[in-house]
Ligand SMILES: Cc1cc2nc3c(=O)[nH]c(=O)nc-3n(C[C@H](O)[C@H](O)[C@H](O)COP(=O)(O)OP(=O)(O)OC[C@H]3O[C@@H](n4cnc5c(N)ncnc54)[C@H](O)[C@@H]3O)c2cc1C
């Protein structure tokens with residue numbers, strides 16, 4: 001018998017597929033739909049202390065093999081978001097994604113997410129297009145460690161840290177998460193990118209800089225998970241460009257205990273979670289793997 | 302996918318309505334929409350009012366972006382993304398008796414459908430100038446056409462829903478297809494459910510990505526941009542937010558009718 005049962009530290013999910021933050025998760029009902037479509041868990045939109053409209057349109061563009069977005073972390077603020085969480089946590093595992101500028105911000109947000117019933121918090125230390133947040137706090141190992149430590153001391157649920165690939169010291173930052181007591185690392189967020197319209201001789205996105213996601217970034221994400229697997233011993237959740245079961249297996253075999261899917265929802269709908277899981281199940285039968293954990297990191301052996 | 306295209310024509314339809322025409326070599330269906338942008342404005346969703354090789358968008362000037370768009374001339378360039386969304390479901394060869402109901406700027410997106418299959422049409426507006434520009438096309442392509450204005454300056458004196466009720470005293474329809482302000486669609490949906498006539502409606506919510514990723518345009522568990530913007534009556538029955546609440550650009554819930 002093969003089983004898709006997935007363990008990320010103390011958390012157990014029915015399968016390893018998780019909805020990535022920022023995709024169809026601004027509202028409770030949209031998260032419910034993704035759970036009902038078969039995702040093992042969903043990550044909420046990244047939520048901050050106060051309401052944020054995000055960047056003006058255009059903030060999204062399809063490019064070859066992916067898309068560039070600069071949504072700018074739109075969210076109604078942690079207090080209003082409680083109603084959305086309430087709707088979703090009734091239907092499955094919801095990980096609360098949060099962003100802030102200081103350890104104190106993260107602590108307040110994490111406590112709220114815990115009180116809303118989140119099964120874990122995901123610290124967004126990696127948004128490439130929000131000034132004062134994201135990358136700006138997530139590429140400094142000392143800052144990362146102090147944020148993780150502070151949140152760990154404040155909540156009982158597992159603390160995941162989502163990291164950016166826009167750095168040459170990713171393993172060092174991964175170590176900082178581990179040293180701070182973090183329960184898992186999520187990698188990767190989008191890569192800094194710009195698209196220019198030659199006819200207009202200017203960048204297309206209102207924020208100019210956005211983040212590249214989708215198929216184009218998969219090999220980079222797999223490499224990031226590979227490097228992290230060599231650097232830390234806490235679980236890793238792989239994300240970036242996963243569209244089918246083979247993409248997901250690349251991440252697992254590079255060292256990921258579970259994986260997230262975002263951009264693929266655009267072309268394949270929320271049904272993509274079920275399709276990918278079915279593909280993994282078939283693959284496991286064919287190649288003699290009994291559990292997801294049997295495959296984690298095997299490419300290193 | 303996105304393309305930067307040259308405007309063929311920017312035509313004044315009435316005092317506050319413009320139609321921008323452009324050649325665009327992609328397949329599009331009646332009811333689909335595009336995201337339109339040019340430097341100096343925010344990108345906005347607009348329905349296609351022409352879906353052949355020569356395509357068009359017809360829009361009402363209501364704010365800074367439509368204002369900016371209206372200032373463009375033939376030869377200027379715009380970025381177009383799409384076509385996005387599920388258009389109207391129809392079969393040009395079926396024998397269904399169909400009534401199209403367009404309210405205000407919602408008339409324009411029904412034109413490609415009126416040209417694609419036989420149907421009757423209701424052209425509804427607040428004043429005569431919202432309706433008049435479409436009468437020649439309706440004469441050419443619709444089987445029967447009726448007009449209504451809120452101020453009584455043309456045709457039936459009253460709103461679209463009241464006119465539909467009048468028409469249905471004599472006519473039998475298998476299906477109604479409607480596009481217009483949400484308040485019109487809301488009361489039309491209630492009436493058509495009561496008299497058991499199937500229908501499809503084109504809905505609107507604030508859009509950012511336009512293609513089903515960001516979740517900005519949710520109405521209950523549906524993405525208006527990707528799962529819609531056209532929904533049938535059975536789907537709408539399961540969407541309590543229709544006609545009652547919407548999402549702000551920060552995703553917060555805004556209730557506008559209890
Ligand atoms: C699928 C769809 C198809 C549409 N088709 C047409 C059409 O064919 N013709 C037409 O005239 N209008 C259409 N609209 C509405 C059109 O997008 C708005 O009128 C336009 O965005 C107004 O921009 P503005 O800056 O001029 O006005 P603003 O003052 O910025 O906004 C006025 C109102 O327009 C709406 N709006 C603004 N930005 C957006 C956005 N990003 N997404 C959705 N709504 C927005 C809001 O209700 C807002 O209150 C459509 C909307 C949607 C969602």
Ligand SMILES: Cc1cc2nc3c(=O)[nH]c(=O)nc-3n(C[C@H](O)[C@H](O)[C@H](O)COP(=O)(O)O)c2cc1C
Nearest residue numbers: 020021022046124188189213214240241261262263
């Ligand atoms: C439209 C959009 C919005 C996103 N918003 C967030 C966000 O709020 N928080 C976050 O941590 N990541 C966000 N991301 C990044 C994704 O969660 C994911 O890390 C990235 O897109 C790579 O995965 P993918 O290729 O499967 O999309 C967003 C991505 C997209 C495309």
Ligand code: FES
Nearest residue numbers: 509511516518526
């Ligand atoms: S506008 Fe992004 S999902 Fe509809």
